[in-house]
Amino acid sequence: MRRLTVTGLMLCALATGAQSQRRAARPWVDRWFITSDSVRLHYLSGGSGPGPTVVFVPGWTMPADIWEPQLRYFAGSRRVIALDPRSQGASQRTSDGNYTDRRARDIHELIAHLQAAPVVVVGWSMGVPEALELVEQFGTQDIAGLVLVDNFVWVPQGSPLAGFMDTLLFHLLRDRPVLTATFVRGMYRTPQDSTYLARITRTSLSTPTTTAYTLLASTFATGRRDWRPALDKLDRPLLFVGSALMRETADTVRNHVHDAQVEIFENAGHALFVDEPDHFNRVLEDFLKRLR
Numbered sequence: 001m002r003r004l005t006v007t008g009l010m011l012c013a014l015a016t017g018a019q020s021q022r023r024a025a026r027p028w029v030d031r032w033f034i035t036s037d038s039v040r041l042h043y044l045s046g047g048s049g050p051g052p053t054v055v056f057v058p059g060w061t062m063p064a065d066i067w068e069p070q071l072r073y074f075a076g077s078r079r080v081i082a083l084d085p086r087s088q089g090a091s092q093r094t095s096d097g098n099y100t101d102r103r104a105r106d107i108h109e110l111i112a113h114l115q116a117a118p119v120v121v122v123g124w125s126m127g128v129p130e131a132l133e134l135v136e137q138f139g140t141q142d143i144a145g146l147v148l149v150d151n152f153v154w155v156p157q158g159s160p161l162a163g164f165m166d167t168l169l170f171h172l173l174r175d176r177p178v179l180t181a182t183f184v185r186g187m188y189r190t191p192q193d194s195t196y197l198a199r200i201t202r203t204s205l206s207t208p209t210t211t212a213y214t215l216l217a218s219t220f221a222t223g224r225r226d227w228r229p230a231l232d233k234l235d236r237p238l239l240f241v242g243s244a245l246m247r248e249t250a251d252t253v254r255n256h257v258h259d260a261q262v263e264i265f266e267n268a269g270h271a272l273f274v275d276e277p278d279h280f281n282r283v284l285e286d287f288l289k290r291l292r
Helices: 002-025 064-074 100-114 127-138 160-174 176-186 194-205 209-221 228-233 244-256 277-291
Strands: 029-034 040-046 054-057 080-084 119-124 143-149 238-243 261-265
Touching (some): 040 100, 054 064, 054 100, 064 277, 100 127, 119 127, 176 194, 261 277
Parallel strands (some): 054 080, 119 143, 143 238, 238 261
Antiparallel strands (some): 029 040
16 A cells, blocks of 8 residues: 555656646746736736737637747747736636727736837737727837737628627527537647647636626627728738638738738638647748838
8 A cells, every 4th residue: 555655646746747847848937917907917928039029819718828839939039928818817707897998908008017019919819809909999009010810800780790699699608618619629620639628628618608708799799890990090010810711801901901911821720820830930920020
């Protein structure tokens, strides 16, 4: 019995050591700041170097470290930040402010907290309207460039997309765990490790259902659906990166920002920066070089 106990302790120590090594190998640290409405938000911070800081904003109920392939790549040459938006990841859960306008203000306050302006904001999925709302509310004074990743900038009333959002909201209330597991698996076109998918699903579910519903409804269903006016205000370099489903949105972006750079990933899913990290990192790196 004693031998088994010692063996077990040794295995536990080895596992703990391995986890510590993995954490130590991460080129970022955990940081927090307090918003103007007293919400404690978490972000990842790493790297240093010339050029603007890159601020990554994840999508609906997703954690900051979903950007891990980008954090690891770019931390070797510049400062990188990944935000856990309010009520997501390691940030505080709150019943207030779970809508686009407030979350855009959170990004604005993060930039002020970092004292790093102007920055490049990279918004994915729900982070797209939040980044555009940032421009709508606060202009482009603190922005060196904007990167919009795989989401719509306009959802017409009565369109199939609007109907899809309503259906999504229905299933969110009816069976959140099933919807979330299906949604997470569907974000990828390339095979992902089952442990990774389970972690992303678990983290997504940690956002309360009422909050998850509010976020979607206020952004796409009952709230504002048209961010084209923000595109018209943009006077900074813009990169739009989308999957094959985003061709129409890509055309919209081109029509409103004449010198926008557009990249379509033909064989990637919604989380295209995870599906094809090397491709995405090259595209983003080229865009960043243009800013110099």
